[in-house]
Amino acid sequence: MAHATDDKNFRLPLTIRPRRYAATLTLDMEGKSFTGQQTIELDLEKPSNEIILHAIALQLGEVTFRAGNGKSFKPTELRPVQASETVVLRFNEPLPQGEGALDVAWTGRFTEGLRGLYAAGKVAATQFEAADARRLFPCFDEPAFKARWALTVRVPPGLTTLANGALVKDEQDGNLRKLTFQETEVLSSYLVALVCGPLVGTPEEKVQGIPVRTWALPExxxxxxxxxxxxxxxLPRLQDYFGLPYAFGKVDQVGIPDFEAGAMENAGLITYREIALLLDPATAPLSVQKRVAEVVTHELAHQWFGNWVTMVWWDDLWLNEAFATWMAYKIVNDWKPDWRVWLDFDTGKAAALHLDALRSTHPIRGEVRNAHEAGESFDLITYEKGGAVLRMIEGFLGEEAFREGMRQYMRKHARSNAVADDLWKALANASSQPVLELANAWIGQSGFPLVSVALDGRTVTLSQQRYYSEPGVKSNERWPVPMVLRFADAGGVREQRVLLREAQTKVTLEGSGEVKWLCANAGSTGFYRVQYDAAALERMSANLAALEPSERISLLADQWALARSGQATVAAFLELAGRFGGEEDDAVLDELVGRLAYVESRLVEGEEQERFRRWVEKLLGAGLKKLGWDSAPGESDRVKLRRAALVRAVGSVARSPEALAEARPRVERMLNGDKTALEPNLLDVAVGMVSRAGDRALYEKVLEKMPGEPDPATQRRYLMALTAFEDPTLAAEAQKLFFTEKVKMQDVASFMMGLMSNRTGRDAWWAETQKRWEDVLGRTGRAPMLLRRVVESMGALRERKQLDEVRKLLTTHPVEEAKQATEQTLERLEQDVALRERALSEVSAWLKRQP
Known part of the structure; x- marks a missing residue:
């Protein structure tokens, strides 16, 4: 007869729950295998003839159940079930209700990919989220089954071994070392971790009594x-925000040499991709420093939100991730206010808006039937849109009420599991605002509104409809849109809050006199786009300096979105862009240059491309000439970043021969060890543009330096430079590298994206990708995040013929782990191809009209 476990959507029964695992693991680092034995203390709510554990590719040995009354039971059958990744232990008489203990012995092998227990170079590391603890332990591998974990590990001598708890005993055991770790607080299995290898750590430092160390390979x-x-x-800022002490005893942070995600918030033992943790402040661009600060803080925020209070099931994964995303920016902003990290947050939000404008988007909270579907949820909607919606709600409720709600939630659900509605109730309780209505509308419904704004005297007409980036698609959906209007009149600049619930409404602006300008998304905290009528748009464009940088960014981004959806022309966007020639804010310049780069790479050809490049150089070249390439002593970060944006505009988008001539000798000197040749924030763009035009000697030099480079950001810079060479012979050589160990598994998707973006090599690489599709997928070790990004890299193609080929490839050889990414990539590419076909002649005509 069929058993429930034959269904891949099988969930464990709640009638048997673990309370404590006491496990001993023996690692064979050479043979890449392990043996384990453990006792799981259990509670049986009622008598049962079977116990079901999760396990993948584990050989179970001796198994005994010991009941509370002293009686022992041996299973009559151990049935592994592949569909549900479980093993069913059947007993020929019912196990009694109450407390019991299950003794299990097993053996297994390291995983070949980047999940379970795997080899990352010389380091053995675990990665269990969403559901890979079952590759190392037979266990109850669902987040609702929290238990204490007491780990003992037997390893060869001379290696550093770290676990969730502090090391409490270190003994000789034959020719191995036997290490006993502090028992943990209650944890879901996905937060258990183990790392073993030749690692060295910083000296231990305590902050508010918590010991902290950061670990890496010796070099x-x-x-x-x-x-x-x-x-x-x-850490102190997070303890203060939550009003709760840190619960996991110590913090170890470890840079892992090959790692699928950015980092993982295992309780007390946080693992990182090296580029997200390790850097040299003397040579690291500010973007790298901010990224490390943001990732470290994101993972530490999870120690409360996620680890201390955990979601019941993966359908609330978004809450974990959205919260940590938003919280990280809040804390880093408090630590380094001059970094203006909320503008970086807006960059992530912009990517989520782009994705959420597709028909193939999904709600922030969606049904997740099994752990593999959870793996697909780690995307921009979950992290960035989720974070943006939390920020929008906080903006509407006010910081104090929001924090009080958070603290109530953490206290009420301490050590246990919760669902999203528990959080909304706490926030509503603390703020007396309609949080449930707001939150559930934004979380349960995909997409977002386009708010149209018409200004007549002091009356503003606001209307909303769903925004789709595909031209002509209409829908009547509505949202409760928490809007903050900012405007200037005779009395100065003021703000007014509006909750737009209807399809259309009229609002009278407070105050008196003529309205000089109006911004309908103050500080850009709302997750919506704005379409201004001609008069309101003209007033904003004429008063750009009065807008905040985030508002200028939104103005450009929204105008571009209207061009994408056919509600405005690309020419109108370029007219607006032409008013930003004197822009001095680096974040606004980044937005502008990013849009101009898209136009240059997709919407102009031949001599039009050359004409467009000269227009860009004329618009922004004077700013670069004034600044020069070298930074002055005591120069602010703002100025350094402005220079980097201008070099990108002039050197990379406009491909100015003058800029290339300036960059080339500097890159040569830098490669020969001169650390002063390039200001750190110019490294990425300068190496990229010089490689693009580079010769064999440069290619060989970069290829030789790349593998031995200890600094992960520098190594990545060289890796991506190899994909940029436009000399056809060198482009072909870079393509061959893809199938070699020179490109680490973690970097396969980025390298693929680089090859797909190479103008002279793209067509050959696309032909090769189609021919060797299985080999391409094989290079990812079938890691779901990497597979998704490999599929997304095809979005760099441009022609309708290529779109048809992508569709054919992904239909005949589908990537099961990236169904969502497949739909989204095809839809986005379809729109990019259509925009290109529509805009080529329009942009050409606009360029001819320019002086």
Missing amino acids: KQHLTRFGQDAALAA
């Missing part, structure tokens, strides 16, 4: 200081 030890400082800065 990277000099890169650990910044990540350590970020943790020391974040």
